[in-house]
Amino acid sequence: MHKLSLKSSKEELAADSSFCEDVNINEKDESKLKENPFSLILPRSVSHYHGTNNPKESSYELLQSGMILLKNYLTISHQVEIVKICEELGGFYQPGYKSRGKDKLHMMCLGRRWDPQTQYNNDKTDAVPMIPDKLVSFVKMALKDSQALINSEDELPSMSPDICIVNFYSTAGGLGLHQDRDESIDSLSRGLPVVSISIGDAAEFLYGDKGAVKKAKKMVLKSGDVLIFGGKSRLVFHGVKSVIPSSAPLALLKETMLRPGRLNLTFRQF
Ligand SMILES: O=C(O)CCC(=O)C(=O)O
Ligand SMILES: [Fe+2]
Helix, strand or coil: CCCCCCCCCHHHHHHHHHHHCCCCCCHHHHHHHCCCCCEECCCCCCCCCEEECCCCCCEEEEEEECCCEEEECCCCCCCHHHHHHHHHCCCCCCCCCCCCCCCCCHEEEEECEEECCCCCCCCCCHHHHHHHHHHHHHHHHHHHHHHHHHHHCCCCCCCCCCEEEEECCCCCCCCEEEEECCCCHHHHHHHCEEEEEECCCCCCEECCCCHHHHCCEEEEEEEEEEEEEEEHCCCEEEEEEEEECCCEHHHHHHCCECCCCCEEEEEEEC
């Protein structure tokens, strides 16, 4: 099993305060949003939300070999379903990143526990729920559609997700450039893809061949987008530069009362 090297670790990323911008929620609102246990849904006492109109068209972009972005792939009702599934699963906690960013990220693991200090090396796997079938079916559908779009299963191999890391970023959250390389050597060497679903506020997302922010390419991931990186791109460096406030689809917010911020689910096969 690979261990994250210090350089590529997410630990450093969350610690990189240049990635995080200040929250634009006032103090009164913020105190209402701090609850225990953490909920994705706004407390009833918060009655306002800010969002954008939903895009209509879906499209895709092949970013590089093995890396494809399915834009506006998941419908609002799919997105609502995912928020509800995550909220029902509960179990969000604040990972132990040694950084100022740590209160800006909540995390939950499905299938297998991962954490920034021990990666997958822990004996608490039984405490983690399995990935619900509905989520597995979204992943398989996105992967199948992507393979059809690029007309290749070599460039983007199939996989059966057995791990999901769910991150919820507040609007001040971010995640430094890193590689996802804690899965098994077999999974990594076969280039089994990571499938990443974004919901809620959009994010500026960085990716590149190197861990240097200045050299990284930037794109915006919006609610309903699915990003897949496998094959030759399996070890691409990636990170979240910032979350764009008030950019979630209004229809999603109305239906779910999702709190300000961004929900991201990354699926992998160990
Ligand atoms: O939030 C994202 O888009 C990326 C999350 C990620 O890279 C991870 O969980 O490893
Ligand atoms: Fe990652």
